[in-house]
Amino acid sequence: xxxxxxxxxxxxxxxxxxxxxxxxxxxxxxxxxxxxxxxxxxxxxxxxxxxxxxxxxxxxxxxxxxxxxxxxxxxxxxxxxxxxxxxxxxxxxxxxxxxxxxxxxxxxxxxxxxxxxxxxxxxxxxxxxxxxxxxxxxxxxxxxxxxxxxxxxxxxxxxxxxxxxxxxxxxxxxxxxxxxxxxxxxxxxxxxxxxxxxxxxxxxxxxxxxxxxxxxxxxxxxxxxxxxxxxxxxxxxxxxxxxxxxxxxxxxxxxxxxxxxxxxxxxxxxxxxxxxxxxxxxxxxxxxxxxxxxxxxxxxxxxxxxxxxxxxxxxxxxxxxxxxxxxxxxxxxxxxxxxxxxxxxxxxxxxxxxxxxxxxxxxxxxxxxxxxxxxxxxxxxxxxxxxxxxxxxxxxxxxxxxxxxxxxxxxxxxxxxxxxxxxxxxxxxxxxxxxxxxxxxxxxxxxxxxxxxxxxxxxxxxxxxxxxxxxxxxxxxxxxxxxxxxxxxxxxxxxxxxxxxxxxxxxxxxxxxxxxxxxxxxxxxxxxxxxxxxxxxxxxxxxxxxxxxxxxxxxxxxxxxxxxxxxxxxxxxxxxxxxxxxxxxxxxxxxxxxxxxxxxxxxxxxxxxxxxxxxxxxxxxxxxxxxxx
Numbered sequence: 001x002x003x004x005x006x007x008x009x010x011x012x013x014x015x016x017x018x019x020x021x022x023x024x025x026x027x028x029x030x031x032x033x034x035x036x037x038x039x040x041x042x043x044x045x046x047x048x049x050x051x052x053x054x055x056x057x058x059x060x061x062x063x064x065x066x067x068x069x070x071x072x073x074x075x076x077x078x079x080x081x082x083x084x085x086x087x088x089x090x091x092x093x094x095x096x097x098x099x100x101x102x103x104x105x106x107x108x109x110x111x112x113x114x115x116x117x118x119x120x121x122x123x124x125x126x127x128x129x130x131x132x133x134x135x136x137x138x139x140x141x142x143x144x145x146x147x148x149x150x151x152x153x154x155x156x157x158x159x160x161x162x163x164x165x166x167x168x169x170x171x172x173x174x175x176x177x178x179x180x181x182x183x184x185x186x187x188x189x190x191x192x193x194x195x196x197x198x199x200x201x202x203x204x205x206x207x208x209x210x211x212x213x214x215x216x217x218x219x220x221x222x223x224x225x226x227x228x229x230x231x232x233x234x235x236x237x238x239x240x241x242x243x244x245x246x247x248x249x250x251x252x253x254x255x256x257x258x259x260x261x262x263x264x265x266x267x268x269x270x271x272x273x274x275x276x277x278x279x280x281x282x283x284x285x286x287x288x289x290x291x292x293x294x295x296x297x298x299x300x301x302x303x304x305x306x307x308x309x310x311x312x313x314x315x316x317x318x319x320x321x322x323x324x325x326x327x328x329x330x331x332x333x334x335x336x337x338x339x340x341x342x343x344x345x346x347x348x349x350x351x352x353x354x355x356x357x358x359x360x361x362x363x364x365x366x367x368x369x370x371x372x373x374x375x376x377x378x379x380x381x382x383x384x385x386x387x388x389x390x391x392x393x394x395x396x397x398x399x400x401x402x403x404x405x406x407x408x409x410x411x412x413x414x415x416x417x418x419x420x421x422x423x424x425x426x427x428x429x430x431x432x433x434x435x436x437x438x439x440x441x442x443x444x445x446x447x448x449x450x451x452x453x454x455x456x457x458x459x460x461x462x463x464x465x466x467x468x469x470x471x472x473x474x475x476x477x478x479x480x481x482x483x484x485x486x487x488x489x490x491x492x493x494x495x496x497x498x499x500x501x502x503x504x505x506x507x508x509x510x511x512x513x514x515x516x517x518x519x520x521x522x523x524x525x526x527x528x529x530x531x532x533x534x535x536x537x538x539x540x541x542x543x544x545x546x547x548x549x550x551x552x553x554x555x556x557x558x559x560x561x562x563x564x565x566x567x568x569x570x571x572x573x574x575x576x577x578x579x580x581x582x583x584x585x586x587x588x589x590x591x592x593x594x595x596x597x598x599x600x601x602x603x604x605x606x607x608x609x610x611x612x613x614x615x616x617x618x619x620x621x622x623x624x625x626x627x628x629x
Contacts, residue, residue: 027108029167030057031176033153036105038184041065042191044149047207050194056170057177058156066148069121075128076140079106079115106151111136112163113156119149134159178202182217183263186256186290189213214241214290218254227334229291231326236295236319238326242273243288244334245280245606256290259300264311269293272320276327279475279568280603282610293323332602445591451582453591460619466586467579468607469598474538474575475608476601481517482567489519489534496532497525498545504552505530511555514570520548538578550577572608 027033034051041049044067054060070078109115110132120127127145132138157164167173174197181203185193189210195203205216214222225247230239257269269291277287299314313319445455453464481487500508505528508515512522521534532544539547554573558564564572580586586594598604598613605614 027112027156029176030061030156030173031180033057033061033109033113033156034063034177035180035184036109037061037063037151037153038181040105040151041067041149042184042188044068046148046191048192048194050196051181052196053174053177054198056173057153058164058167058170058173060152060154061156062150062152064146064148064150066146069124069148070119070128071121071124072128072140072142075117075119075130076138079110079117079130079132079138109153110138112160113158114154116152116154117149118143118145118151120145120147122147183256186213186217187258187261187263187292226288227330229326229330231322231329233322235315236293236299236322238291238293238323240289240291242291242327242330245277245287245331245610246612247288248281248285249288250284250286252286254288255286258290258292259311260294260297261292266311268313268316268320269323272324273327276324276331279572279608280331280606280610285610289327291323293319295319445588445595447586447591450585453586453595455595457616459616460622461617463615463617464595464598465611465613466584466591466594467582468611468613469594469604470579471575471607471609472601472604472613473594473597474578475571477538478518478571478574479567481519482514482571485517487517487519488537489521490537490539491521491534492532492544495523496544498530498532498548500528500530500549500552502528504528504549507552507555511566511570514567518570518574536574536578547577575608 027036030053034053034057038049038051041063044065046065046067048066050064052060052062052064106115106117114132114134116129116131118127118129125144126142129141129143129145130138157167178195181193181195185191185203185205189212190207192207193203193205194201203216205213208216211223214226223241226241226243228240229242231237232239252270255270255273257264257266259266259269273287273289273291281287300311445453447466448454448463451466453466453469455462455464505524508522508530509524515522519534519536519539520532523531523533525531532548535544535547551570551573554576555569558569558572605612607613
């Protein structure tokens with residue numbers, strides 16, 4: 001009986017080919033090489049790291065550090081695939097505290113470039129040189145080298161011309177390299193970093209504090225434009241800085257999240273921060289933030305993607321709610337009123353347009369104008385005291401999620417769910433005794449051009465935009481109406497009929513329950529006609545028809561441009577159209593009541609659309625302009 005011979009079509013790839021394929025995942029562009037080598041230097045306990053780039057990394061990438069260095073055996077092993085000193089068992093994957101752990105970087109880099117490694121341990125008198133040639137052969141030599149490690153990567157993708165052709169222009173590739181350099185520099189302020197491009201020293205970051213590193217990377221006055229964030233529980237901790245609402249960007253750059261000091265791209269964290277700024281930022285603006293989250297390595301999976309930029313959380317819902325609550329608390333506990341100066345315009349490159357008026361607790365804000373009126377104001381923070389008491393307490397035990405969605409659909413989608421966490425008593429917002437208010441008889445309040453309210457405060461002059469101030473008041477009043485289910489309607493002597501198009505007729509039917517809570521009483525007639533018999537007390541007499549139509553128009557506009565819940569959209573639309581307008585005259589009493597009502601809101605500094613409401617001109621600035629200093 002003859003044997004059947006089967007010729008196999010499946011073959012084991014040669015090592016040089018498999019390495020090049022693996023390199024396609026790890027080494028995508030020069031920036032990938034810089035990232036891997038910088039992380040190796042940090043893992044090697046380097047105190048000083050220098051980066052040398054030529055032709056945007058296409059001809060040379062060299063990283064020099066004074067870290068631990070490697071012995072002869074390790075220097076030979078390090079270029080082998082899956083060779084690492086970071087882990088040795090499956091259990092180690094759950095306790096990763098280093099940047100590298102897979103042992104793929106150097107072998108992948110060496111398969112698509114010419115690599116030269118010079119290394120020497122601190123307690124050794126002789127070092128090792130490892131380099132490869134264009135044939136892929138490695139050469140080992142001994143010699144005397146500076147303590148630490150120097151890795152030079154030359155002619156990247158020289159043997160894969162198709163990959164090299166896909167690289168972008170030098171300016172684009174250099175931009176990616178610099179961004180990665182900055183991210184790692186921010187995460188390690190205790191390390192000195194230098195960056196050379198074509199032999200020119202571009203960045204020189206001396207080792208120092210976290211705050212000093214932020215000033216080095218962003219701007220000398222960065223700390224004037226940010227709010228500190230800090231909260232720690234048994235479950236996790238968060239610290240860093242978030243931008244004041246006056247310090248925003250038109251894109252999502254300058255948003256840095258570090259998990260256990262590793263830069264990551266996290267939809268969960270980014271969205272939780274962004275949603276904390278809801279109703280504070282103007283449409284199209286994005287907050288600045290640099291946040292460090294520390295948690296048990298076993299609660300996070302960083303081995304999701306070869307770049308190690310994406311992560312998965314074991315407790316995603318809890319982390320989302322925790323970060324969201326902490327950021328809200330930080331925003332609410334600081335004086336966010338911009339201080340106006342008359343200096344020459346700052347270059348846009350600096351990006352910091354307002355100087356700090358101090359970091360006093362917002363609940364301790366003594367520059368609020370005080371007036372003797374019958375109108376009582378009980379100013380609250382973003383959280384009520386009871387909410388603050390409850391904020392994080394449950395984080396100490398297993399937390400049952402109730403409303404955060406299982407999946408974050410988009411990192412910057414405004415629609416989101418909220419979850420309340422409990423805060424231990426020691427983490428309460430401080431509510432110190434405020435300074436004594438200004439005597440009403442000695443203060444003044446005037447309306448400038450029927451638009452801006454000017455009022456004397458202890459530190460100088462406060463200017464309030466009357467329209468957006470009223471808009472903020474009405475917005476929060478509308479939200480309370482939706483919750484209270486006790487509509488207050490101003491009855492009309494005669495019903496007013498409005499003819500609307502079919503689309504608006506259907507929209508009114510959809511919004512009727514919410515409009516009723518606001519105070520609108522609407523009856524649906526035939527042929528796309530509605531009759532208004534009652535309106536909210538804030539709607540001017542005689543403008544009932546226009547007010548309703550304008551609210552519908554604004555609602556549709558918000559619906560197209562933003563993803564808002566119906567209640568938030570309607571509250572914004574109503575407050576925008578029902579608020580007093582520029583040009584409307586106000587009596588002194590009306591202005592005083594308006595100011596008191598404004599500072600009784602949860603966020604008296606910005607309108608629901610993100611525009612500033614209040615600006616202060618310090619008395620010191622006025623003295624300076626008049627030569628009194």
